[in-house]
Structure formats: C-alpha cells, structure tokens
Amino acid sequence: MKKSKIKLDKTDRKILEILQANAKITNAQLAQEIGLSPAPTLERVKKLEISGIIKSYHATLDNEKVGLGVSTFVMVSLKGHNKANIEVFTQSIAEIEEIIECHHITGSGDFILKIISQDIPSYQKLMLEKVTNIEVVDSMQSLVILSTFKDSKIMPIP
Incomplete structure (x- = not known):
C-alpha cells in the first residue's frame, strides 16, 4: 500500500525546517519567523501533525553524558x-x-x-x-x- 504524498507549500516547508532545527520554538516565535500571525501558524502546524508529516517531537541526548559510550x-x-x-x-x-x-x-x-x-x-x-x-x-x-x-x-x- 503506497502512502500518498502530501502537497507542501513554501510556508509548510519553512515550518518543517524551523521545527526540525528547534522543536521547542514557541508558536509566537515560529509565526514571526514565517511571517504569519500565531493563529494560522498553529493551524498549519496542527495540519502537519494530523497528516502524519510531523510524527513526534524528541529531545536529543548526549550518549556519553548519559553513560552510553x-x-x-x-x-x-x-x-x-x-x-x-x-x-x-x-x-x-x-x-x-x-x-x-x-x-x-x-x-x-x-x-x-x-x-x-x-x-x-x-x-x-x-x-x-x-x-x-x-x-x-x-x-x-x-x-x-x-x-x-x-x-x-x-x-x-x-
């Protein structure tokens, strides 16, 4: 079963780039960086999450600092x-x-x-x-x- 590719516009791509680099960014900061107001920005992020493009958010750990050398x-x-x-x-x-x-x-x-x-x-x-x-x-x-x-x-x- 082939998954259908979801159409992304320039703003969606920018949101994905920013969230990949910093998933802890606030919606207000994200909105400012992409040039939209907070409400439509949040709507777009939710759409990306619901569609499955954004699968989850994670903290990246330093392996050695947690004892995994x-x-x-x-x-x-x-x-x-x-x-x-x-x-x-x-x-x-x-x-x-x-x-x-x-x-x-x-x-x-x-x-x-x-x-x-x-x-x-x-x-x-x-x-x-x-x-x-x-x-x-x-x-x-x-x-x-x-x-x-x-x-x-x-x-x-x-």
Missing part, C-alpha cells in the same frame, strides 16, 4: 528470508532497548541494527545473551563506531 552497527543475516523469520526477528529485537534502530536492507545482510551500550563488556553481554539467542539469526557482523562526523536529524524537504 559504545555505538555499533550490526549487520544481521537470517537463517531463511521468509515472513515467519522476519516476524520472529523483528518481534525479538523490539524487546531489546539497546537496539535503537532496525532497518530491513538489501545486499549481503538482511537487517542492519544500531545498538548503543555503556561499554564494550556490556555490548558483548548484550550480544551473547540476547541478540545471538534469537533463533532465526544466522550470522552477524559488528561495526563499532569510532567517531561520528555527521548525525543530522534535519531532513531536506523537497
């Missing part, structure tokens, strides 16, 4: 690439809070996961006690993130 990508291959195995896998990883992203991919693996943990020993424990115990996992390849040069949460609006 190790980030990895893990490429996972399943024992068989069928619907039942995919469901078992996705349901299993949904219960592991350290897995913060899961993407179904093409190429040499079936999924790529982004995992955060306190340190290497806790990462190793997570992998040995949880991830490798998922019955449909055939193989995994871990890629430890040494440093990050770009981690933008701002989507370019076409």
Whole structure:
C-alpha cells in the first residue's frame, strides 16, 4: 500500500525546517519567523501533525553524558528470508532497548541494527545473551563506531 504524498507549500516547508532545527520554538516565535500571525501558524502546524508529516517531537541526548559510550552497527543475516523469520526477528529485537534502530536492507545482510551500550563488556553481554539467542539469526557482523562526523536529524524537504 503506497502512502500518498502530501502537497507542501513554501510556508509548510519553512515550518518543517524551523521545527526540525528547534522543536521547542514557541508558536509566537515560529509565526514571526514565517511571517504569519500565531493563529494560522498553529493551524498549519496542527495540519502537519494530523497528516502524519510531523510524527513526534524528541529531545536529543548526549550518549556519553548519559553513560552510553559504545555505538555499533550490526549487520544481521537470517537463517531463511521468509515472513515467519522476519516476524520472529523483528518481534525479538523490539524487546531489546539497546537496539535503537532496525532497518530491513538489501545486499549481503538482511537487517542492519544500531545498538548503543555503556561499554564494550556490556555490548558483548548484550550480544551473547540476547541478540545471538534469537533463533532465526544466522550470522552477524559488528561495526563499532569510532567517531561520528555527521548525525543530522534535519531532513531536506523537497
């Protein structure tokens, strides 16, 4: 089922750019930046939320400051690439809070996961006690993130 693309005008795009950069901006500040009064600005933001274009608002945390010093990508291959195995896998990883992203991919693996943990020993424990115990996992390849040069949460609006 294909999702229909929603038409955005110049003002909608500007609102999305501003909110992505600073979701804590007040409606009055937003209105001033886009050149509308507060009531129509709020109406436009609500429309973007109701349509599902704006899915949620989040605080971005500093991983190291909250004690999560190790980030990895893990490429996972399943024992068989069928619907039942995919469901078992996705349901299993949904219960592991350290897995913060899961993407179904093409190429040499079936999924790529982004995992955060306190340190290497806790990462190793997570992998040995949880991830490798998922019955449909055939193989995994871990890629430890040494440093990050770009981690933008701002989507370019076409």
